[in-house]
Amino acid sequence: MRTRGGLLVANIIAGLALGYTVANIGFGDYAELNRMFTFQELRMLLAFAGAVAIIVVVFAVLRVRRTPGRIHAGVIPGAVLFGTGWAISGGCPAIPIVQVASGYLPALVTMAGIVVGVRLCRWANTRYFHLDSGSCER
Amino acid sequence: MTEYWPWWAGAVGLALTTINYAVTTDRSFGVSGAWDRVLHWRAERRVERVNAQFADERVLAEALAAAAADQFGAGSAAPAARPAPHDDARASEPDVRPPAAASPALASLLPAPLISQVALLLSVFVGGWVAAVTTGRFQLRLDMGAAFAQIVTDKPIAMIGALFVGGLLVGFGTRLAGGCSSGHGLNGCGRLQPVSIVATAVFFGTGVLVSFLLWKVI
Numbered sequence: 233m234r235t236r237g238g239l240l241v242a243n244i245i246a247g248l249a250l251g252y253t254v255a256n257i258g259f260g261d262y263a264e265l266n267r268m269f270t271f272q273e274l275r276m277l278l279a280f281a282g283a284v285a286i287i288v289v290v291f292a293v294l295r296v297r298r299t300p301g302r303i304h305a306g307v308i309p310g311a312v313l314f315g316t317g318w319a320i321s322g323g324c325p326a327i328p329i330v331q332v333a334s335g336y337l338p339a340l341v342t343m344a345g346i347v348v349g350v351r352l353c354r355w356a357n358t359r360y361f362h363l364d365s366g367s368c369e370r
Numbered sequence: 371m372t373e374y375w376p377w378w379a380g381a382v383g384l385a386l387t388t389i390n391y392a393v394t395t396d397r398s399f400g401v402s403g404a405w406d407r408v409l410h411w412r413a414e415r416r417v418e419r420v421n422a423q424f425a426d427e428r429v430l431a432e433a434l435a436a437a438a439a440d441q442f443g444a445g446s447a448a449p450a451a452r453p454a455p456h457d458d459a460r461a462s463e464p465d466v467r468p469p470a471a472a473s474p475a476l477a478s479l480l481p482a483p484l485i486s487q488v489a490l491l492l493s494v495f496v497g498g499w500v501a502a503v504t505t506g507r508f509q510l511r512l513d514m515g516a517a518f519a520q521i522v523t524d525k526p527i528a529m530i531g532a533l534f535v536g537g538l539l540v541g542f543g544t545r546l547a548g549g550c551s552s553g554h555g556l557n558g559c560g561r562l563q564p565v566s567i568v569a570t571a572v573f574f575g576t577g578v579l580v581s582f583l584l585w586k587v588i
Contacts, residue, residue, distance in 0.1 A: 234395060236483050236486075238394075239395055239397075239486045240486045240489055242394050243486040243487070243490040243493065244489045244490075245390065245391075245493075246387055246390070246493070247489065247491065247493025247494045247497060249386070249390075250384075250387050250497060251495060251496065251497025251498035251499075251501065252383075252497035252498065252501045253375075253380065253384055254384075255497070255498040255502055256374060256375045256379075256505065257375055257380035257383070258374040258375075261374075262514055262515050262517045262518040262521075262522075263516070263518075264374065266521055266581050266584070269578050269581030269582075270585050275374070275376070276380070278378075279377045279380030279381045279384065280555065282378060282380070282381025282382075282385075283380070283382075283384035283385040283556060284559045286385035286389075287385050287389060287557075287559075287560030288560055288562060290385070290389050291389070291392065291560050291561055294393065296392050296396075296561065298561045298563055299397075299558075299561065301548065301558065301563050301566065303565045304548070306547060306548065307546075308572050309543075309546060309547075310542075310543045310545070310569070311543065311569045311570075312543070312573070312576045313539045313540075313543030313547075314539065314550065314576075315572065315576025315579075316536075316539050316576055317535070317536040317537065317540035318577050319536075319577045319579075319580035320532055320536035320580065321532065321536025321537050321539075322518065322536075323536065324401075324540060324551040324552075325401040325402040325404075325405055325540060325544055326401040326494050326550075326552060328537065329491060330498030333494075333495045333498035333499035334501075334502035334509075335502065335508050335509045335511055336511060336513075336514055337510065337511065338512065338513065338529060339533070342536060342537035343537060344534060344537065345534040345535065345537020345538040345539075345540070346538070346541035347405075347409060348537075348541065349537065349538040349539065349541020349542035349545070350402070350405050350544075351410070351541075353406075353542045353546055354410060354545065357545075357546070363546075
């Protein structure tokens with residue numbers, strides 16, 4: 233699936249699976265998310281950590297190659313902003329999409345915020361930061 | 371309405387999604403990266419057109435050599451552009467290589483096609499909708515639930531403000547950090563990449579701190 237058509241199919245499968253899975257875990261539910269972040273309920277935390285553990289083992293066995301990425305000056309400030317926004321709005325970039333799909337119409341406002349934030353970051357980086365922030369997605 | 375999945379089912383679901391993508395494409399996926407590329411589609415299409423012109427590694431090497439020759443003189447042309455000694459016998463032969471097509475090594479370094487990023491975002495919507503409908507959780511509503519009203523705000527205008535500011539921080543922060551919970555959290559941590567481990571620890575730690583503040587203090 234490394235051709236243009238193959239990548240399209242792979243992304244459709246990944247998107248469907250991701251949307252279906254995170255909705256069924258409960259990441260779109262603000263109550264569940266707050267309970268995860270405040271350790272009142274470990275179910276979602278264990279789901280995420282368990283997934284990472286499985287992926288680490290399988291990637292090591294299959295010798296999946298690493299992707300480019302280095303710790304640049306934007307990583308920690310960016311992660312702090314992201315964590316703050318996630319705790320307030322209940323949405324990491326995929327979750328507002330799932331929330332709208334589940335009927336939470338105000339999540340459209342979260343998506344509007346993401347649109348502005350993403351565009352603002354590229355503009356600010358080009359104009360002021362000049363960070364080779366790149367992306368971990370390759 | 372059915373219960374949410376137990377932790378182990380969620381872990382297997384997220385892991386299978388990530389592993390399947392990595393094994394079949396030799397790449398990572400990330401939702402914040404997809405947002406970024408889709409929202410800058412004009413610039414991304416220009417990049418795709420340029421990449422298409424250099425789809426063949428040999429063409430790219432020759433173009434780089436030609437550019438170097440233009441800049442510094444013919445003697446500086448990269449060795450890759452000149453036929454190697456053992457290639458002399460074939461120098462006069464017509465080029466019988468297949469037409470330009472990215473080699474697997476080069477193709478995996480190029481960004482995924484823009485259309486595939488659009489598809490990723492739309493598919494997340496469809497997957498979430500199927501889950502909501504099949505479990506009986508789908509319900510059109512103008513609030514974010516009782517917990518949001520209790521922990522963040524129950525005033526509609528303040529809710530819109532909080533969601534917008536939260537979304538803005540998510541959008542800006544994920545792009546500044548170079549990834550989100552899928553790109554850094556699943557794909558990057560799964561590869562034990564230091565940058566992803568640091569980013570995930572920091573955004574999760576901040577999420578914990580802010581959630582406790584919202585829950586206990588504010």
